[in-house]
Amino acid sequence: MSQPVHLGLDVGGTASRWVACARNGEVLGRGEAAGATGHVFNPAEKDRLRLTLEAIAQALGAAGLQPSRVTAGLTGYGAIVSDEVKALVGTALGVGAGDIVLVDDIVLAYIAQFEPGEGHLISAGTGSIGVHVTASGAMIRVGGRGILIDDAGAGSWIALQALDHIYRALDRHGNFDAVEPLAGLLFAQIGGQDWHDVRQFVYGGDRGRIGTLAVAVARAAEAGDATALAILRQAGGELARLALALSGRAGDHPIRFIGGVLDLHPVIFAEIQACLPAQAVSRAVGDAALTAARLQSGQRQAWIALLAGTLAGPPS
Structure with missing residues (x-):
């Protein structure tokens, strides 16, 4: 039984x-x-x-x-x-339906971190979103509008920023020499460097697959690529912006950040802390x-x- x-x-x-x-x-x-x-x-x-x-x-x-x-x-x-x-x-x-409770995953993540009204939670994975749930149960959210509108600071956003940068370099110079090693690491993860390979990877998949390219950006940053470091630093600033938006709408509360993007490179969380010097900021567990x-x-x-x-x- x-x-x-x-x-x-x-x-x-x-x-x-x-x-x-x-x-x-x-x-x-x-x-x-x-x-x-x-x-x-x-x-x-x-x-x-x-x-x-x-x-x-x-x-x-x-x-x-x-x-x-x-x-x-x-x-x-x-x-x-x-x-x-x-x-x-x-x-x-x-x-039975009466024994099933459904919520958005960001709400579940908030429940794992706070009691109602206790704090602000910013999630940065494939997408990015910030949430505060008030003591009365009202949910205030910022961001989370998907890859076509924003998702700034998320893995998919990091990947697209990097692709945009290397292709602008190609337009200017006719090659990718000025954007190595970033371009080479992106193409290695895509599995080819022809436009057909990149187009199929980006437009033939979903935001989750696009977001995996953020790992290549992080590897380029570890190799000292200035462009990759700048993109990751900007990602941290965008995530801090979500926290500031929540604080502006729901007041000052402890802020916790969660999601795989934070594990890509230390510069991301360092930039978050630099942008929020007066706030109680931590990584969520x-x-x-x-x-x-x-x-x-x-x-x-x-x-x-x-x-x-x-x-x-x-x-x-």
Whole structure:
């Protein structure tokens, strides 16, 4: 017989993490599956989420675990798709809609860091966004509008800034000599330097794949490339700008930064600190999937009440 568990999901564009807990919060299992999003209005993304949930269900079954409640944070999730996503989760994991709590992954990350109204959280991964959740449950967000509009400071933005720079150099000089080693490292990660290779990589993929090129920019910075260092420094400034916007709208609170971009190169966080000299700034630590798994164990009553009410509405 399978053991009932509270399941927490942290579904991101590049990876999805899960944690299964007993009712008392004891961890009984954890794992990782392919990335997905809450963009179920896109048939391909809907299928991607279904496959991810089915993979998690298979892993749980193999471990003799059966979810009784599910709390999930999904990148790109919005309340308008709640019913559709709950149906996917319920079908894959065998849980009724009333035992499923869904939030955007940035809200889940905030819950992992703060109590309501306690601080500001800036996330910098493939995309970038800042969030403050007030004590009454109102969500104030800045940024997070996607690669076509902004996502400044994010991995995808870093990659596109670098590509723009090397191609402007090509336009001026007819070659990439003036932008080495940045150009060479970008092309190595793309798998070719012909325009066809680059075009297929950028326009034939998604922002997650584009964002992987930020690693090449970081390698160029480590090699002393001045342009790469300038781009990463500018990324830090853009992320600090999100924090300043939140402080302006919601008041001064401790600011925490989270996301893989911060691990690319020390200059990024150093620039954040330089731009926010009077603020309480730190790197966030925590396990969002574990937070989700333990959320319905009764220990976070303020959050449980907010998630059942005002946070179901649109952000301000």
